[in-house]
Amino acid sequence: MSETTHDATVAVSAAVAPDEGLTASELAAKYGLSVSGARPSLIEYVRQLWDRRHFILAFSRAKLTAQYSQAKLGQLWQVATPLLNAAVYFFIFGLLLEADRGMSREVYIPFLVTGVFVFTFTQSSVMAGVRAISGNLGLVRALHFPRASLPVSFALQQLQQLLFSMIVLFAVAVGFGHYPDLSWVLIVPVLVLQFCFNTGLALIMARAGAKTPDLAQLMPFVMRTWMYASGVMFSIPIFLADKPAWMANVLQWNPAAIYMDLMRFALIDDYGSEYLPDHVWAAAGGWAVLFALGGFVYFWKAEERYGRG
Template sequence: MSTLSDPLSLSAPRGADAGLTPQQLVAKYGLTVSGARPPLPKYVQQLWSRRHFIMSFATARLVAQYSTAKLGQVWQVVTPLLNCVVYFLVFGLILSGSKSIGNYVPWLCIGVFIFQFIQTAVQSGTRSISDSLGLIRALHFPRACLPIAFTIIQLQQLLISMVVLVGIVLASGITPGLSWLLVIPAIALLCLFNTGIALAMARVGAKTTDMAQLMPFILRTWMYLSGVFYSIERNIETWPKWIQLAADVNPAAVYMDLVRFAFDPSIDNRHSLPPHVWAVAVAWALVAFVLGFVFFWKAEEEYGRG
């Protein structure tokens, strides 16, 4: 009797196929292994054909995320605001970080909102496969749908929070300008970067489930090194050049700078955005997405097994 676990353990062939081996039968009828990894171009086509599923899945998960809380979707905005309040009290007032930065409140809030987008996208991407094993084993679809959908969930939360962020910026006396339009490509590049990192971490998290427990510590360290609530540049001016270069190309710092300077070119008392920032942002987005996507696709047939 044939079994699903071993597609070649077929019952004895009859008639014209009686003398053929299982391998010859496979070649004769063009059989393929169930769940085998498709070529990359075909995989991209399959993923695109499921785009409506990805959006529906992301929207449903977003609605269900706060369904048990009385304030519901309001927590999407309240959570980063509470973080802003805590960081302002500690770093802005107690440690006097606000003295070296003009318009410290919007500068801080932008940093918190942008880094939270990175943080939650990476964390949810890491758990996207291990938390969806039931769905993976029940249905056949490109597994990349899951980390991409979880990244879209975090993007939807960021877009909702941006409404509040704009209010904070306006209340701080910053007037709208054409530079505000640069927020759109900055967020788009950040979303591409987050998707690539989420895809890569989804494969790592699927193989090493303990990574989900380790990621909060890694992300917290990254946050402190990215200048979310204080200026990294001013604190490492006398440090070795290679450390300063590493801080300059830190992707989290790069994307925060793009959004901060888009809202107010003088928000950091520098009055101009370093010329390399946009090029670095594009490079990080493309490299992270391409490498993350290929890295995830390489293990496509392994997800949900074992």
């Protein structure tokens, strides 16, 4: 071996020797390395999510545009679908089963349409949340970004769809004699609270759906049961007037029923506070905060596991 080669070998050995015996974690700490895709702190995660706000908004708009791109009526299906559902429910529950229980047509039809539109907002957010991770694995595995961007974006997509549909809801209300007044201002806080609740629920379902993809097949049955128990087609206090009081209270205090009834209270003149549970605004805010914060933390805790396995 030449003298030059020998000197180079000695130099390399001297450089490597200090690291001998160190574990992988110790070496990473020594050289400032971190695990790729590791979960950041909660505060850092919120900052990263805020930095992607433009992506979240653009992604939700793109998904909304593409949703009906293959249909000839295009975005009109955003309104036609809930309206057709409302028409079917009116025929079955309003005419055949007489679930209106004494409500006039001028009240019951806006009551029913409002319930269908508002519950569809929650239902669509949940169903989109279930598939947010499992249905976008290519995106999740190819790019590094806070995974909460996906369920938040899908919930925002459903909010945009509801806002578009609200034009028809207003037309239905006015068409049956319920004209705009100061109570319509309450629509804004109701939508904000429901959006927070829906986003938290979408985050919870996104984590559950990422681990158990079959959940997407089960959720339609769960949502259908929730819809029938939330008073979409009937007024809970009227329909359950001859039942034990606790039964009506349980159904009225579920969040889907609360947001529907608050929207009806805002839009329909003859739907007064007597149809609402006590402390309804506190309940609406409580559900929104509980699910928004709880769902966000629950989703964040599994951040490093999404798209793996």
